Amino acid sequence: MILVTEQESVLDKTRSTLLCRLKDLDDSDAWREFFDLYWLFIFRIAIRKGLTEAEAEDVTQEAMIRVAKVMPGFQYSRKRGSFKNWLSQIVRNIIIDHYRKKKPSTVRLPDGENDVGMDDALIARHDLEQIWDEEWRRNLMNLALKSARKRVSLRELQIFHLHVFQEHSAKKTAEMVGVSVPRVYLAKLRAGRVFKQEYSKLKEAVS
The missing domain is CATH 1.10.10 (Arc Repressor Mutant, subunit A)
Known part of the structure; x- marks a missing residue:
């Protein structure tokens, strides 16, 4: 059974409008909307890269904090690249930081990956992009189902x-x-x- 909520659909606002609203750190509605759109998405990416649930929660929280720190002066322009790519780089860096803090004996490699070159094998850019796209499609489908409830x-x-x-x-x-x-x-x-x-x-x- 699917779970459907009555929360405001992200379809009511464009990406650029939401990002403009996020410049105001006191706009709780905008930040709740942003969190609802991205938290599970980021969490699942961290899990798929071999982190524990607790570590994935830390990654999600840290990503939100880093976004909040730069948003007051953030200038969104599609010509400079998508917001998704910018956010993916933030998430990638946070995941790398988590692996660097681990002792070698505690690193849990995802299936199909070896231990040659941690940054390349674990957080390879092309690999993360594939996971990012897969999880983003899943995220959009779930949000579309919620929007369809209306x-x-x-x-x-x-x-x-x-x-x-x-x-x-x-x-x-x-x-x-x-x-x-x-x-x-x-x-x-x-x-x-x-x-x-x-x-x-x-x-x-x-x-």
Whole structure:
């Protein structure tokens, strides 16, 4: 079952507008919106790079602190590169710092990586970019589902999530939710259309 909240959608504001609001460190609504957009995303990246949950929480907190320190004088310009790339460099540096603090015997390498050149093997830029893109797509899909809640019913979103994301058959989904099979296909069509619209709008807003 998916969890849907009534929080304000990030689709209501463009990326540049949100960044301008973040210049005001007292704008709690803007910072809450920014935190909701990025915290789980950053946390999952740290986990996938081999850090513990406690360390991943530290990475997330430190990333938020570093962003807050520079935002009052931050000038956003797409010509200079995306905000996502700038933030990814901050996260990468924090993860590297965590590994450098570890004793060699305590370093836990992610699957498929060896111990040759810590900075290159663990925090390789191309590797982090791949993880970053994968987790960002996951993050956008979750946010799009939350935004879609304003336009379709919770049950329709549950059906859509079970049938499309969890790949249950229409019959199994119908049994789990307690509806007919035709209702599953109808919900898939309706919720799917809204989800695609919200995902496209969100992707454009934060690109």
